[in-house]
Amino acid sequence: MTTSPSEASTVIEVRADSDVVRVRQSVRDFAMAAKLSLVDQTKLVTAASELARNTLVYGGGGEARVRILERTGVAGVEVVFADEGPGIPDVDLALTDGWTSGGGLGLGLSGTRRLVDDFELDTAAGEGTRISIVKWRR
């Protein structure tokens, strides 16, 4: 049996800048396969771009897992980012608009939460960070 997009899941290593681009491209493919609207595709791709770069820059690299979800007949795209970096010591602070420990705009995490429908963040000091996002089809 061939794997249709609805069963497939893709894992992408995030180790370099070019991998961020690959994550973006893959997420766009899945978003199109799930028939998300153009606006929702763009929102999800942008959110994935933010988290992929955080995984690379702050998490020291990790992986992204993309797949299509099915919930009571509604399709969605889930992207899970996982790294084994230092973790986020103060999640509330990290989720504050404009807060950055580096030289960024500090909008990646907080903005991502506004761009997607589901947002889950697990992190532990010294153990890493796992963030899962979902965008559902309307």
Place this chain on the structure above:
Amino acid sequence: MSSQPENDWIDLLRDSRDEVIPAWTSVVEATLAGRMTTSELTNDIREIFDGLTAGDGRGSDIRAAAYDGLRALVADLGRTRARQGFSPTEAAVSIFALKTAVLELLENRADLAAYQAFAKLSRFVDDLGLYMFETYASARETVIAQQAESLLELSTPVVKLWDGIVALPLVGTLDSARTQVVMEALLQALVDTGSEHAIIDITGVAAVDTQVAQHLLKTVQAARLLGAECIVSGIRPQIAQTVVALGIEFGDIHTKASLSDAMLLAMRRSGLDVVSRA
């Protein structure tokens, strides 16, 4: 020689130098379909042959000091083949063809000792081929990296729209390296043309995230220091909604829906009016 002549293939080669070199050359030549001359090839191969037989007959480790010269030759061959654009197979055959040549030679002899020597030669040649392949692969990577870099530069066309007005149409996926390059190209063009207006058109950009936004904001600030004003045009509806949701503020940066609107604004700012002839 020691009581255990490990490298008796060296004798095998030395004894048949005049037969092996032309046979080796013709096997390689057949695969390269005229892309190198016979004399070029013969030279390459004669050098490798002499490097092979320069060993002292001790050990069959290509990393041994006795083979320093041979390794340098073979590494050089790998790099050259990579730069000449030869395929991996075409590069590898230069070395592996020695086996074919020697085997052809042995076919007419019923000489067990020679076959045993051939088996050892075969292993040595395999190691040598792999060694050449390492340099081939790393040279290819360098070539590819250079091509990527020149593509990066090619894809940053800053165009002069009018006296004092330049435009930068951004297309495709902007990664950090490319964004950096295009923004620098724009600033340089402002200086070179003495322009006071720049239009950054993002119609062709798939997504604007915080990193692209930050590059845009920094470029606009840097342009101001150079005495130039930027207009960002071509923000499509889905990008506008995403940028707003992300919380990015473009502050006092002028934005226009289309490149032509931006062009009109830039012309007006430079004291020009576009009037339609009645």
